[in-house]
Amino acid sequence: MSDISKKSLTEIVRLVKKKEIKSEELTQSFIKNINNDKKLNSFITNCSEEALKKAINFDKNPKLDTLLPGIPIAVKDLFCTQGVKTTAGSKMLENFVPNYESTITNNLWNEGAFLLGKLNCDEFAMGSSNETSYFGNVINPIEENTVPGGSSGGSASALAADLTPTTIGTDTGGSIRQPASFTGIVGLKPTYGLCSRWGIVAFASSLDQAGPMTKTVEDCALMLEAMAGFDKKDSTSIDKKKENYLNKLTDNIKGLKIGIPKEYRVDGMSQEIDNLWENGKKILKDSGAQIVDISLPNTKYALPTYYIVAPAEASSNLARYDGVKYGFRSTKGDNLIEMYENTRSEGFGDEVKRRILIGTYVLSSGYYDAYYLKAQKVRQLIKKDFDQSFKKVDAILTPSTPSSAFKIGEKKNDPISMYLNDIFTVPVNLAGIPAISIPAGTDNNNCPLGLQLIGKPLDEQKLLNIAFAVEKKINFKQSLNRWWEK
Amino acid sequence: MSIDKDKIKHVSKLARISVDEKKIDALAKDLSSIFKFIEQLNEINTDNVEPLSSILNQPLRSRKDEINDGKIREKILENSPQKHEEFFVVPKVIE
Numbered sequence: 001m002s003d004i005s006k007k008s009l010t011e012i013v014r015l016v017k018k019k020e021i022k023s024e025e026l027t028q029s030f031i032k033n034i035n036n037d038k039k040l041n042s043f044i045t046n047c048s049e050e051a052l053k054k055a056i057n058f059d060k061n062p063k064l065d066t067l068l069p070g071i072p073i074a075v076k077d078l079f080c081t082q083g084v085k086t087t088a089g090s091k092m093l094e095n096f097v098p099n100y101e102s103t104i105t106n107n108l109w110n111e112g113a114f115l116l117g118k119l120n121c122d123e124f125a126m127g128s129s130n131e132t133s134y135f136g137n138v139i140n141p142i143e144e145n146t147v148p149g150g151s152s153g154g155s156a157s158a159l160a161a162d163l164t165p166t167t168i169g170t171d172t173g174g175s176i177r178q179p180a181s182f183t184g185i186v187g188l189k190p191t192y193g194l195c196s197r198w199g200i201v202a203f204a205s206s207l208d209q210a211g212p213m214t215k216t217v218e219d220c221a222l223m224l225e226a227m228a229g230f231d232k233k234d235s236t237s238i239d240k241k242k243e244n245y246l247n248k249l250t251d252n253i254k255g256l257k258i259g260i261p262k263e264y265r266v267d268g269m270s271q272e273i274d275n276l277w278e279n280g281k282k283i284l285k286d287s288g289a290q291i292v293d294i295s296l297p298n299t300k301y302a303l304p305t306y307y308i309v310a311p312a313e314a315s316s317n318l319a320r321y322d323g324v325k326y327g328f329r330s331t332k333g334d335n336l337i338e339m340y341e342n343t344r345s346e347g348f349g350d351e352v353k354r355r356i357l358i359g360t361y362v363l364s365s366g367y368y369d370a371y372y373l374k375a376q377k378v379r380q381l382i383k384k385d386f387d388q389s390f391k392k393v394d395a396i397l398t399p400s401t402p403s404s405a406f407k408i409g410e411k412k413n414d415p416i417s418m419y420l421n422d423i424f425t426v427p428v429n430l431a432g433i434p435a436i437s438i439p440a441g442t443d444n445n446n447c448p449l450g451l452q453l454i455g456k457p458l459d460e461q462k463l464l465n466i467a468f469a470v471e472k473k474i475n476f477k478q479s480l481n482r483w484w485e486k
Numbered sequence: 487m488s489i490d491k492d493k494i495k496h497v498s499k500l501a502r503i504s505v506d507e508k509k510i511d512a513l514a515k516d517l518s519s520i521f522k523f524i525e526q527l528n529e530i531n532t533d534n535v536e537p538l539s540s541i542l543n544q545p546l547r548s549r550k551d552e553i554n555d556g557k558i559r560e561k562i563l564e565n566s567p568q569k570h571e572e573f574f575v576v577p578k579v580i581e
């Protein structure tokens with residue numbers, strides 16, 4: 001069989017179900033790619049041996065009436081996996097082995113999949129380039145010296161390089177969609193509450209949401225179906241019946257109204273991004289959709305709001321890392337307080353410390369109203385902008401990122417310029433609505449660029465349908481010279 | 487607002503993170519530029535706006551206070567950086 005690892009997930013599942021390929025052969029082909037990878041640094045923990053055992057076991061008595069029969073999947077190292085190290089890209093959790101399984105990974109295993117490995121990410125998912133990981137930065141398979149985006153950079157890189165047939169990430173301000181855009185893959189951030197957060201290392205609880213990262217929109221529909229569902233262990237989980245996103249997938253989008261927000265035409269946006277956006281509009285028109293100009297007036301305040309809300313929640317969530325119950329502990333310090341201070345100083349990286357300090361400051365006595373409460377009010381206005389727009393349109397089309405993947409080190413010493421990378425993705429998290437990034441073209445250097453479609457709460461099906469229609473017409477082809485194998 | 491050395495020291499105390507004296511200046515510069523950026527929010531009037539703390543239209547569910555796991559003391563202790571018999575060990579807190 002021609003290289004199975006290059007095929008889409010839905011194609012692989014079809015071949016397994018038709019018994020044209022065994023899980024063992026399939027798993028071997030990904031393990032071969034993982035072993036050949038000498039430079040991407042996308043894996044933190046390689047579970048090849050265990051995966052192969054599970055594949056052989058699956059083949060002995062294949063259960064084919066599941067969504068992901070005998071499929072090996074590597075996941076972002078932010079999902080707790082029972083008995084397998086879960087680091088969150090941090091020295092703090094370098095040796096942490098959970099004795100429980102996250103709901104999302106558990107859902108995947110219940111559908112017949114098994115763990116192939118744990119993927120590198122920015123430390124505690126805080127970053128847009130994967131440079132904040134304690135385990136070193138991940139490289140973009142598109143080009144050496146280029147970042148894969150972040151924080152789900154290892155997931156994006158591993159998928160684009162055919163080291164896993166599909167993967168999952170988490171998205172707090174763009175951490176699925178931005179790396180998807182940088183590596184030429186599909187990434188979906190679902191509606192807040194659709195996918196359980198239980199067992200995911202917490203960053204900013206009112207924004208965090210897990211989602212699929214895949215090679216095609218069909219794969220994305222299949223994965224969302226496997227992941228989504230009510231979980232009583234997550235108090236913010238939405239109680240709603242499961243949907244068959246893949247079966248209902250259609251490219252018929254005639255009559256749908258697609259909004260184009262004028263505020264997303266930001267200063268200094270390149271001609272390439274502009275052309276990409278225009279092309280997206282044209283394709284939607286050709287597919288029978290109607291283009292409507294809309295306004296989201298508070299867009300420019302989304303990033304400043306995010307950089308109050310997210311660090312505030314992070315400072316609270318990360319208070320648990322105190323060197324007592326689990327994780328790293330410093331050997332320095334003569335008393336309990338000094339032990340805490342040294343543990344947190346040595347265990348966290350610079351970006352994480354920066355955000356904890358910002359969060360602690362905005363929540364501290366005397367400043368709460370000026371920062372945190374103010375940000376919550378602006379967040380309300382940002383959400384209302386979307387509510388108003390969705391009275392007129394079915395979905396919104398924007399670029400996914402203001403540029404293509406940048407070079408390693410290029411933005412590392414300028415936090416603001418790094419943060420600005422998430423300018424098109426952050427508003428969606430603040431409003432809790434779903435959005436998908438699909439590969440839509442390349443820039444002059446042949447680096448992929450993505451288009452983002454934003455939908456109403458729980459309207460993932462329509463979003464997937466529109467993405468499916470656009471994907472067919474764009475016909476993006478990934479071209480990789482596999483330099484990392486040399 | 488500009489963030490000076492004293493503010494950094496105060497906040498790092500609150501956050502229980504010791505900050506290297508040599509790194510304080512660079513950190514103060516970074517945080518000052520970030521606060522300048524987030525203070526753009528002062529441009530907007532939010533007098534009559536309700537703060538948004540959850541985007542869900544449902545109240546948080548409460549559950550019955552029941553034990554549904556337990557008896558995993560050994561497993562929990564396995565991840566502890568320092569333990570003694572069935573206890574977590576910390577530096578002495580009472581003289």
